[in-house]
Amino acid sequence: MESWRALFDRAAGVDADEAAITAALRAVRADEGERSSDSDGADENDAHEADPDETAAGSGPSVSSPAESSPARVVADADVLAADLLVDGDARAALDELRAHTWTVLLASDPLLDDAEAVIGSVADGRLAADWRERVAAWRQSVAQPPGDHPALASAYRGGAMHLLSFDEELRSAQAGATLGSQLSISARHPQAFASLFAPESLYQEVVGGTYPGPDHDPRE
Template identity: 60%
Template sequence: MPDRPNPARVVADADVLAADLLVGEAARDALDHVRRHSWLELVASDELLTATESLVAALADADLARAHRDRLERERVRVEHPPEDHPALASAYRGNAAHLLSFDERLGSAKAGMTLQPRVSVSVRSPDAFVTVFDAESLYEAVEGRAYPGPDRDPRE
């Protein structure tokens, strides 16, 4: 695995993936950044999708949860990790992702950062914080090495 995480890879915790579907707002805004750009990748393990499906089923219904999981399976870069690992953190580590979106304040705490940094270099942010700092143009230029052409996908498809 490379020493530096891939800045074009994003992991969204189950709470963010469920909120994207059920609430919208910052979770949807954050994930729309990923969906608008073919060069950005959403990384997720099967365990993360299972956690998301369970959360959506508990908050809405099983049919919606299954349809959402099916969509996520088509959109994601699949990674594997030991089943006992935290699904979002392990997806970020195994998927070499630079960004982890979560509403879990414990993951974004200074204590968590000190624990995580020796093992995995990932920026843990809430979706609204990610939306605030996300700059597609400068990220594209850093990742692709050329001028940003703008979004190339419809996030609603």
């Protein structure tokens, strides 16, 4: 398995920016939506509203029960995950904060990683996407989501995240924020905003307790 440093070096030659990644993710999810509408499966709203206890009990695919919310648990949508690898900038600055602190958690369902891998494969190449998938899968904490749910929102809800990083302006809108804050205790932010607000010393005292020891991991390993 390659290190983050090696993957970032390989991706340095890719001509990509946030706009290209955002467009690629829209295309990936539009294609998924078309395939879903053509299938004979359950309606997306039904999947979202299904009783998680019934699903977990065996009436459908295994789904993670919602975890207790924590400010140290974070979800990065597929656009941010791809930009971390391909663009650097705000996405990498935000995720470096998580990679440098092992007591923080990156949450991601398999469908969320599927979307990011598809974006990387589209913008860069499939081999880099597959090697990235192997590395990120070893880092993230897996969340099992219902079929048809928005991968980032489902990962945040099921995994107990209080922060959702995304470039999607609609997801970060005031209307969406009111819904997320009242129903799910999730705040959607641009990666730049998250990185600027991330305060590891006070967060460590809240989540772990005691004196903050500083970063405890090389974010490039």
